[in-house]
Amino acid sequence: MMYDTYKDLNEFIEDLERIGEIEFEYKGKDYSLLYYDKIYICEYNKPETEKEYDTIEEFLDDYKIDGVPIRELATEIKVFAH
Numbered sequence: 001m002m003y004d005t006y007k008d009l010n011e012f013i014e015d016l017e018r019i020g021e022i023e024f025e026y027k028g029k030d031y032s033l034l035y036y037d038k039i040y041i042c043e044y045n046k047p048e049t050e051k052e053y054d055t056i057e058e059f060l061d062d063y064k065i066d067g068v069p070i071r072e073l074a075t076e077i078k079v080f081a082h
Contacts, residue, residue, distance in 0.1 A: 003078035012074035013056060015082055023081040026065055026073060030080075 003025070006012040016022060022033040023044065030044035039059045042050035053059035060071040 003080055004082070005076075005078060006074050009060075009071060009074045013060075015079075016056065019082050021082060022079060024077040024079045026077045029065075031065075031077075 006015070016033070016035050016039075020035045024031050024033070032042055032044050034040045035056075039053040039056065040050060041053075041059070041063060042048075051063060053062065061069060063070045065073060
């Protein structure tokens, strides 16, 4: 499978704002990220893991995977749908 990657944090934010839906893989786990009125993220097909954020900044600072804020992982995630 071919993956897309982001060159920097701004590219990740622009994609999120423009497209509103990103599905990605990180360290063997798949995630679904939606941005409409709020930001929603969860492990793929695991609604019990869903987190909700009011703003992109809040999401970037507060959402962590393996203890690392998503802000720092933006260039490491492997995007398979957007």
